Amino acid sequence: MNRPSLYFRDEHHLFRQSVRQFIDTEVVPNTDAWETARRIPVSIFQRMGELGYLGLPFSETYGGVDADFWYSVVFLEELARCGMGGFATAVSVHEYMAVNHIAKAGSDDLKNRYLRPAIAGEKVAALAITEPDTGSDVSAIRTTATRTDEGDAFIVNGAKTFISNGTYGDFVTLVVRTDPNAPRPDAGISLLVVDLDSPGITRTKLNKIGWHSSDTAEIRFDDVRVPVANLIGQENRGFYYLMESLQLERLVAGIMAVSGAQLALDWTLNYLNEREAFGKKIGKFQAIRHKIADVATEIEMARQFVYHTGWLFTQGEVVVKECSMVKLATAEMQKRVVDTCLQFFGGYGYIEDYPIARAYRDVRVGTIAGGTSEIMREIIAKIVIDAVAYKAVY
Ligand SMILES: Cc1cc2nc3c(=O)[nH]c(=O)nc-3n(C[C@H](O)[C@H](O)[C@H](O)COP(=O)(O)OP(=O)(O)OC[C@H]3O[C@@H](n4cnc5c(N)ncnc54)[C@H](O)[C@@H]3O)c2cc1C
Structure with a gap:
């Protein structure tokens, strides 16, 4: 029920x-x-x-x-x-x-x-924002898209890195600089859709600690021709489209972080009822029970905050503050939870046959990808300390 x-x-x-x-x-x-x-x-x-x-x-x-x-x-x-x-x-x-x-x-x-x-x-599809020289500072991207003399295409040059679905994906939503002379760096950025089998594209798969089934890539663009028809929305508005979409991206990360933490807890609860030490199930030890109570509480609080933020999102509210808090709080929470859960598996937690070992490898990137915890704190601080206000873009 x-x-x-x-x-x-x-x-x-x-x-x-x-x-x-x-x-x-x-x-x-x-x-x-x-x-x-x-x-x-x-x-x-x-x-x-x-x-x-x-x-x-x-x-x-x-x-x-x-x-x-x-x-x-x-x-x-x-x-x-x-x-x-x-x-x-x-x-x-x-x-x-x-x-x-x-x-x-x-x-x-x-x-x-x-x-x-x-x-x-x-x-x-993939989304390519990050470059070898810049990740957190999106407005500093250097990949250029210059219109041809005929004006019917862009020529793209540059490199992107850490791109999920980048190795085997079919197309990428690519963040490019279309106006290098814009008054502010963020005012000269656009989004293009680029076929990943276009001539001039080189893709290199990256070896990661975790997320093994995800084909993360570095992608180079050497004089890649992209039709102007592949521009998303208005030219030079790309940075603002991105910033708006980051709200959803961070909410999505939060939803999955809470669920991933719950899964780790569920595995652990099963194990506590199976494993015995000193003649009893390890789930009977108070030291473990209290930690589990803390973990369950953290997860439930995070879940309700994510749901509430999701609800505000559905009401059309600008939720930059809440989504940044969601990303920060849930990624840090999941990292703590998986670490605590692995501890209760003892030596088996360190063995690859156990899913908690994979979760431990996978969880580490949560406080980095999609905006680091430091950047989330920067955004939150700007809103709560400096009273910076964000407006809807679309
Ligand atoms: C597995 C994986 C998958 C990814 N998938 C994608 C993808 O599909 N598409 C994509 O575009 N990107 C993707 N990324 C990139 C990810 O979003 C970036 O790695 C992240 O935004 C950080 O950028 P950076 O690595 O350049 O670090 P940097 O920006 O160089 O930061 C380095 C360190 O400095 C800190 N720092 C930077 N600026 C500040 C500041 N102002 N105040 C305090 N601290 C600061 C950071 O928090 C970090 O700890 C992925 C990354 C990984 C690892």
């Missing part, structure tokens, strides 16, 4: 059951294969496309489901319960970080050429 909820209705609960079944039967059994291969197969994107999972927030006009936000929350929570950070990242980046820019500000032509196949799982 589900408890009453401000957010979820019976339909959401039914949807959760079907996503959980999909994850348990079609994703989890492949964990070792995909982690070892350092990639996930295209067929799983196609399968999720068939099931409608990749089009939840998007218009039916382009094959989407146009489902309310809470379906996405359910999907992301269940996605994180696969226990494979790399897979969860690949899917969430595709749907909620790369393609959403096209859905929000792209032309009808772009939506037909890229959003539609992305929803169907026929094309996999």
Whole structure:
């Protein structure tokens, strides 16, 4: 029996059951294969496309489901319960970080050429902001897009790094500098959709501590020709589109961090009831019980804050402060929780056969990717100390 909820209705609960079944039967059994291969197969994107999972927030006009936000929350929570950070990242980046820019500000032509196949799982998308020389300071990006003399195309030069879905993905939402003479650096940035098999693109897969099934890449662009029709929204407005979308990106990260922490706790609760020491189950030791009580409390508090922020988001509120707090608090919380949980597995926690070991490797990047904890604190400090106000862009 589900408890009453401000957010979820019976339909959401039914949807959760079907996503959980999909994850348990079609994703989890492949964990070792995909982690070892350092990639996930295209067929799983196609399968999720068939099931409608990749089009939840998007218009039916382009094959989407146009489902309310809470379906996405359910999907992301269940996605994180696969226990494979790399897979969860690949899917969430595709749907909620790369393609959403096209859905929000792209032309009808772009939506037909890229959003539609992305929803169907026929094309996999990446988002490329970070460069070898700059990550946190997005306005300092150096990758240029210069119009040709004929004016029908941009020529792109530069490099991006740490790009999820960058090695095997089909296209990228690329952050480029289109006006090097703009009065402020952030006023000269645009978003382009670029096919990743275009001539002049070189992709190099990166070796990571965790998120093994995610194909993170460095991507070089040498005189890559991109049609002007692939510009998303207005030229030189890209920085503001990005900043607005970061709210959703950080909310998505928070939803998955809480669910990932809950999963680690669930594994640990099972283990506490199995493992014995000094003649009793280790779950009977008060030192462990109190820590578990703290962990459960932290997770529940974070979950409710994420839900509340999600609700504000659905009301059209500017939630820069709350989303930054969500990203900061949940990423730091998940790191603490997974570390504490691993401790209670004793030596087995350090053995790769146990999922908690993978969770420990995967969780470390949470306070870095999608904006570091330091940057989240900077944003929050600007709002609460300097009273900086953010406005809606779209
Ligand atoms: C596995 C993985 C996947 C990723 N996926 C993507 C992706 O798909 N697309 C994409 O564009 N990027 C992606 N990233 C990049 C990620 O978003 C950046 O790594 C992150 O934003 C930090 O940038 P940086 O690495 O350049 O660090 P830097 O900006 O160089 O920061 C280095 C250190 O300095 C600190 N610092 C910087 N500025 C300040 C400040 N003002 N105050 C206090 N401290 C500061 C940072 O917090 C950090 O600790 C990914 C990264 C990883 C590791």
